[in-house]
Amino acid sequence: MQTSRSSTWLKGFTLLQSWNRLSIKYKIIAISVALISLRLILNGNYYLGYQQIEDYRNFDDKVQVLSGQLFNFKSSFTEIFFTNGALPQIERTLLQLDGLIGTVSSLHFQHGEDMKFHTRIMDLEKKSDQLKNTVTEVLQTPQILRVGEPEGMILLGRVSAITNHLFYDLQRLTTDVSTYSTDRRNTIFNHMLSMGMIFFCVSILFLIMLYRGVMGPLKLLEEMRRLIHRANNGGHLIEQLHTDESTTEVGRLASEFNTLINGLNSNQERTSRTVNLVVEHVERLAREVEGSHEELRSSDQHDTFQLNNSILTVGETLKSLAESAAHIISLADQMANQTQDEENEGGEICQLIRNNAHNVLNAVASERIALQEISLNLKEVGTIDKRATDTSNLITTASDELLYLSQLLNSEIGRYHTATCADEQERHAE
Amino acid sequence: MRMRAFSWMVLAIGIVVNTVHAADVAQETPTELPGGFVLSVEETRILIEQGHIYVADCRSAFNFGKGHLPGARSLEYQVDYHIEGTSADNPVKQINLNNLPDNKKNIIIFYSHGPTGWKSYRAAQTAIKAGYTQVHWFRGGIKAWLEAGHKLEY
Structure with a gap:
């Protein structure tokens, strides 16, 4: 029942005919709306893709910053031993450690939910906590912060090992983020390119439809002008315009012209x-x-x-x-x-x-x-x-x-x- | 022509010096320890897991801090200025025997970087000379331990 009703509704329906019957005004409005929608969708896609690329680039930048912070911290911490635990050096090292911990927390906060990097970020956080504990432990006994003190050297080695591991983890994270960011960028670029091409083709199609929708009725005007010119030069108005049941403005004019010609012919x-x-x-x-x-x-x-x-x-x-x-x-x-x-x-x-x-x-x-x-x-x-x-x-x-x-x-x-x-x-x- | 000959000569000297230096660096320790036992990685692991042993890391304290075998203690093979005749011109390296257990029948494992680590070999020899009867030498050292896939302790 449903099928027969829909088939009845669809009987005689073709897109081209419906399109041809549409008024030029509505054609222009419809195609303008379609083109604007396409542009908005494309802009939205571009924005989303660009935002994703930016996110990963920020991620990458943050990892690079963290790497720099870690390097500075390591240098600073090593200098503590060579300055025999000078207080400004210790304070500077602590500040750098705080900055480093803050960056790791920020990474965890912003990208910790990203499962691709979740493990690596967790490792980073774990090791940074370990580093913090070690450094805190070291700084609680400033008397060992000397090159000659074996315990101090052991702590220094431990911190060095932890920072080395942090470096290693950061390097892996940087590689992963860069690889993923590059892959993602390429994917988004290809996606955007294909979307853009599709949208371009659809826009061209719309423009062709608009051109045909506008220029098609104008052909009727040209044909009408030719018939009138022929009639003025001794011809006859036996020929009629092909309007295809058009309801456009020019189509209605052509219909009226055909009616006029019919009247003249009958007379x-x-x-x-x-x-x-x-x-x-x-x-x-x-x-x-x-x-x-x-x-x-x-x-x-x-x-x-x-x-x-x-x-x-x-x-x-x-x-x-x-x-x-x-x-x-x-x-x-x-x-x-x-x-x-x-x-x-x-x-x-x-x-x-x-x-x-x-x-x-x-x-x-x-x-x-x-x-x-x-x-x-x-x-x-x-x-x-x-x-x-x-x-x-x-x-x-x-x-x-x-x-x-x-x-x-x-x-x-x-x-x-x-x-x-x-x-x-x-x-x-x- | 002279420049070319000079260049070849410099290159040849460089190769010879590098080879000699490399041979010096790559000089390996003996595979046996007179009066002691040489351990493999697996044997070392089993002994460490059994516990009640003394594991001595003969590397520098800094390297010990970077990572060591589980339960190991830093027993750096270094210059001991308490030994008679030791000076800056004549440095004598030694382990601090005071850090070793008092019971000379305890199992002691010495290790250092690896097969080229002479520190552990000499430290083991020193311990044997000091009267320790259960001296073990893990010749593979940290390198073999890591290659076997075992983890270090910090």
């Missing part, structure tokens, strides 16, 4: 579709106008031609009718002249014929009037036809203009698609 596409529709509509309209005009013009011409032909035919017919009627009238007159005598029979017929011919002439006349009206009408039709021709020319011109406009729009759309494809290719290439 541009909508405009493009509208222009396409207009172009198609204009083209269709132009074609329809052109077709209708042609049809109209051809039908008008045909009808006019047929009407003219009919009128001509009717005219010809009327003319032939009129001629026939005139001929009939002349024939009737001739017949009337020839049959003047025969008034009863021929006269009636002629009259009838004449009447008929007149009727025909009247009919022809009325037909002519009708034809004249038709001709007048035809003239009007011609005027209309001329106007229609003018209108047709205007429509043709308009359709040509529309076609040119549609070609321009088409070329613009084509250029737009070409630029879009070029952007896509360039983006893929990048």
Whole structure:
């Protein structure tokens, strides 16, 4: 249960993504804190290591001081015998002995707990106590403090032996402390060196992270500038910035920029579709106008031609009718002249014929009037036809203009698609 | 050329003098003591542990003070001006027989620095001459005692 919950919590979590999502401000704060912490830790380690080295160096110095004190004491104590127990010499020796005992006590107090040197310091203390007792014993009997006194010489030898042993112990302690101090110093130095190197590498890593954290979003700004520059120079804003769900300041700016580009792109596409529709509509309209005009013009011409032909035919017919009627009238007159005598029979017929011919002439006349009206009408039709021709020319011109406009729009759309494809290719290439 | 020959000559003289001096220094004591007994380190240790013996350190008091065998007493082999004929020009070294036990049958062990320590040898001879019957000489001395790993007493 715990595992599934933790896996759910960890699902989709990566350090890099989380880091990228972090604001630049927090990145700088986090890395500054990390670097300062590293520096403090390093300083602390350095301080502790330095303190340890200093401790051992003080220890070493103190042992050297003790060695010097012991040497001075030995010289002083020996001089007691050669001065036959002179009081100032004894007092000086006692002072030196006190100093020596004090240094041993100080060593015991400061470094007695250090188990590496515990035994040696205990030996030192034991021997210094022995020395103190011996010297005290010697000084209680000042009459033996002479070179010629065997007991004095024995005590002197004993003190010498004890001081020699103290020297020997001190030498061993000095060697041990120096060796250990050197080893410890080397160890601490190596430790500090490795720690320093590790901290240096971690600091470099942090600096790289900081650089990437700061410069990464700035790349978005550069890319944004490039896109705007391209758009200003006739390019298109089809390309978007890669923000990787960044919540940094620049990442949010890039997201807003992408939203803006999306809006512009959708507006541009909508405009493009509208222009396409207009172009198609204009083209269709132009074609329809052109077709209708042609049809109209051809039908008008045909009808006019047929009407003219009919009128001509009717005219010809009327003319032939009129001629026939005139001929009939002349024939009737001739017949009337020839049959003047025969008034009863021929006269009636002629009259009838004449009447008929007149009727025909009247009919022809009325037909002519009708034809004249038709001709007048035809003239009007011609005027209309001329106007229609003018209108047709205007429509043709308009359709040509529309076609040119549609070609321009088409070329613009084509250029737009070409630029879009070029952007896509360039983006893929990048 | 002369300088080189002189240098070689000085070097040769130095070597000869040093060798003679070293031979003088390194002259060892006899391995036997007429009228007495020569002890080894172990025998000395056993006798010391048994007790009731007199251990005489024939070295100087100063060296005795620097360390001696357990229970030893300082019996320095030194110039005894009480002996007749002893003077600064003719120093006669001797042990103070007054410091030796009165009972001449007591076991006495003499020792000094080591095999080259003539003091103990001569002190033992003196004791034998004085009538002591149980004179022992620890020829190895302090050197053999320390080499055997035994401790000294202060």
